[in-house]
Amino acid sequence: MIRPCLSPRLVAAWRISRAHYSTSKTSEPLRILYCGTDDFSVASLRAVHQEHQRNPDLIDTLHVAHRPGKLGGRGNKILREAPIKSAAQQLGLDTHVIDTFTGWTPPTAFNLIIAVSFGLFVPPRILNAAKYGGLNVHPSLLPDLYGPAPLFHALLKGDKKTGVSVQTLHHAHFDRGTILEQTPYPGIDIPDPETCTPAQLSCHLAPIGASMLVDALRSRAFVPPLKEVEWYQSAELKGRRIRHAPKITKEDMHVDFKTWSSDRIIQLWDDTIYEKLCNQKDDGPKRIKIHKVSVAELDELESDIETIPEPFWSPLYGCVTHYTSDRKIICLESFTVQGHGQGKGNSFVLPRLKDHFKSMTTFKDE
Known part of the structure; x- marks a missing residue:
């Protein structure tokens, strides 16, 4: 409809x-x-x-x-x-x-x-x-x-x-x-x-x-x-610069957690996000699609963190999370891992990546 x-x-x-x-x-x-x-x-x-x-x-x-x-x-x-x-x-x-x-x-x-x-x-x-x-x-x-x-x-x-x-x-x-x-x-x-x-x-x-x-x-x-x-x-x-708006590529949609704020990440993800997920147990990168994210504030124990770590599994939120440049937490509440059940990304990730990810790169769907 x-x-x-x-x-x-x-x-x-x-x-x-x-x-x-x-x-x-x-x-x-x-x-x-x-x-x-x-x-x-x-x-x-x-x-x-x-x-x-x-x-x-x-x-x-x-x-x-x-x-x-x-x-x-x-x-x-x-x-x-x-x-x-x-x-x-x-x-x-x-x-x-x-x-x-x-x-x-x-x-x-x-x-x-x-x-x-x-x-x-x-x-x-x-x-x-x-x-x-x-x-x-x-x-x-x-x-x-x-x-x-x-x-x-x-x-x-x-x-x-x-x-x-x-x-x-x-x-x-x-x-x-x-x-x-x-x-x-x-x-x-x-x-x-x-x-x-x-x-x-x-x-x-x-x-x-x-x-x-x-x-x-x-x-x-x-x-x-x-x-x-x-x-x-x-x-x-007069003299204002005229800007080109070329077709969006995967590089345009690369999300940098270390420099982007949580608002900017959510704004550009726009509910159609793909990520490449890699860990020691997988043969290669897995593409995942994000369906729902939320933002959480750092608690007192986390507020003194000096560096932004890699994405990690959070028992507190029960999902994959990542710190952002404005000292907040992005929670991946629902996502689909390539080749697996719709929206069951966290269930797939938990037994495999409970402690940490080797690397993760984020892209938007073309």
Whole structure:
């Protein structure tokens, strides 16, 4: 079941914050091919579909293109479908499975392409065939944090504010289009930036981006002449460094218990953590997935510890624990060891690693 991130309160706040304007631009009824994958793209799809039902003179048809499901889980036997597939089916929309545009011909004549968190570059052949080209919703204040992982990098870099941009699809590069809509200066506050996770930030921004996209459709912002609304490189901010937000790798998600605080570790783990676990009795490293963690304060006997030890089994908490740089304890309450029972990591670890681990390195799921 897809749970949309749409929040009426946030959408209302966005609409109040922006200046509404009328437009004399006109367009043919839109025949939209909507390309998306994740929950962030689902929010915009739902908003566009709602506008399609409310205003058929603006949007005539709406089709959805999505990536094929991927095998995962134990033994790569579980097929994981893109969240947007389920959402499109619930809305009764025609769908098209695309893993490459090479050799693919649209089944009908679309005059606007919308790509949100799609992951595939829409080639000039497809854009040129659409009278109005393409639009994209990007969760950052473009041109800053351009790239495939803006939410993660905003949190990793300690940003306090962020935003959403609606841009045209460029014929040669990702995130180089004309910015047609953008959250007002100085951006949107990241809620609880010290603990906010990428998933929480996505859910916070998704309804705002969905509303901005619908506004761009209503105002026909995609109809030439295009009006650039980018403020990030305005005179008052001239010279500010533009940052890239590349795809997240395992190295990006390496958790350093000696320098990271407990809040930062929990923030970036975001409930989808993998670790490599090694000990003297195992033949090699074991990958583990963390399902639940908690934070505990050091007691009086532990408060004078001068060095941060390796992860260890704690009889007090009944689970694997580790000290953090802010002198707290991370408790791995539930995790799964590769090749063993779901959530039974502590039961697996206890007889084997009760006293200590030889080494442990932490990674986030790709």
